[in-house]
Amino acid sequence: MSRKLLLEHIDKPGIRGLEGYRANGGYRSVEKSLKMTPDEVLEEVKKSGLRGRGGAGFPAGMKWSFLAKPEGVPRYLVVNADESEPGTFKDRYLMERIPHMLIEGIISSCFAMGAKTSYIYIRGEYFYVARILEQAIAEARAAGWLGKNIQGSGFDLDVFVHVGAGAYICGEETALLESLEGKRGNPRIKPPFPAVKGLWGRPTVVNNVETICAVVPIINDGGEEYAKIGIGRSTGTKLISAGGHVNKPGVYEIELGIPVEEFLMSDEYCGGVSGGRPLKACIPGGSSVPILPAELLFRTAKFETRLMTYESLSDGGFQTGSMLGSGGFYVFNDTACIVRSTWNHSRFYHHESCGQCSPCREGTGWMEKILYRLEHGLARTDDIDLLWDVQRRIEGNTICPFGDAAAWPVAAAIRHFRDEFEYHATHPTKVKDPKHFEKEPMKRVERSYAG
């Protein structure tokens, strides 16, 4: 059994309430951190090697140290609870089941940053989770863990929950800040970064829910202890949301560094591919990361064991690798159609584009149209090249990384499954049945990626 730092107590009775949470060691990290100096807390987080769990994997301690501290200007911690990357559902699990852990993490984090106000920006669909958080905040405040002069330390902190209203792009940190200011979720041009000009133009740190929760064990056990878990620059534990064609969908906490094969096949985690069917592909880090064909999932192109780490999952770059991303891990067995999934993803990105940049606004629509034609038996083989061309012109030409996130999955699907795209162009009658591969899986020739 691997170590659990975030989910250790998640099934304990009463853990959602303050009393049950306290009975399981809750708020110990705050007792400890408030006796340290803010810089000492920051130092522990730096030593832990903790990297952002929202998708980009930026070192949390480094981000905090960039926070501008002009005299007399309030600064903020904004917790990103937008969780809308398809395939990802870990933050909801944490907030719904053990809400005090997030509050506990927020207190030490704000203390380190010198922030006296924190907002939790939660996606609107999670309204019921927002209520759970609000209740936990009220409990914590009544018990002196929030508000003025927390536990006699002289440190003041208010935490507020702010609900969004349904827009994937509001997970992007600057769109999130716009939305929190009561505007459309249009990402800002960076620089300036939020650490300098964030919420209401003031210095702001934006961190994912899981990142902030991880601060709790880091303070409790020390940054060095945390850094002992994992491999290289992938330290600590990570929540993985497992879905799609797996036997046991759900949220799992892993020690970074376990083999991908173990995660997918062992009964401790996913319990294997559903239906006992052959594995076709996997998206290991949420819809925005490249899809990996079965041949590249358990081993890299260099025939090394593929591990659940930031580095190993991206080994091989975009040619033969992917990314850990948000940890939204979803699996495709041989009945899945890669063209249909890619079309579905591109429809998602078209729907969710904020529309500020033409390559993204128009390109996502064109990709959706071409993929619709392919999937429905209305396209020709040269449409595949057209699709390749469109995605290539989006990447790198937009204000925010959404454009890349829309283009990469299309590029990877064509790169690894061109045969399936060609099949769609040449077998129009067959693919007009939406369940074409469910009824008769396509024979795949195993590809060699060596060399």
Add this chain to the structure above:
Amino acid sequence: MEDPTKPVTTTEGVTPFELSEKALAECRMILERYPAEFSKSGLIPILHVAQADNDGWLSVAAMNAVAALLKIQYIEVYEVATFYSMFHLHPVGKHVFDVCRTVPCMLRGSDDIVAHIEKRLGIKAGQTTADGQFTLRMAECLGSCGGAPMLQCGANYHEHLTTEKVDELIEKFRAIPERSNYTDQ
């Protein structure tokens, strides 16, 4: 000739709207979270309150009332209300089924669930039943892929759907005259 400098407040056919006392109290609580000079930050949470207060959708009159409350331009409300998928700009049924259609749900059978609901309710996605009881909508990933296939109705998530479960849900909600709102406790 209409005066273009005057906002459309109570054009014909638009029911006038005022926030109820209960809704106003909720709005005041929301506004306590932000510094007074940045009260516009309360816009999205307040639009949720207004929507629940206006039979589940945002009419022009309802949006104008929110603008007046926050002392901002009408356009600042309209441009936000039109951006976010949870705001309904047209009347909707008492119970809105938001069925997730994104890949992780699709892999676990959401297409069949949608087809089944369409058949049972006799409407297509995006439509409302003639009796005004149900609206069916397609949603993008609702952060519940582990419970796929799933749908949201009001504040509640319904997970691991099967056609039988969907039938039960439809029967249940057919008998509930009160509207399901996202903001329900």
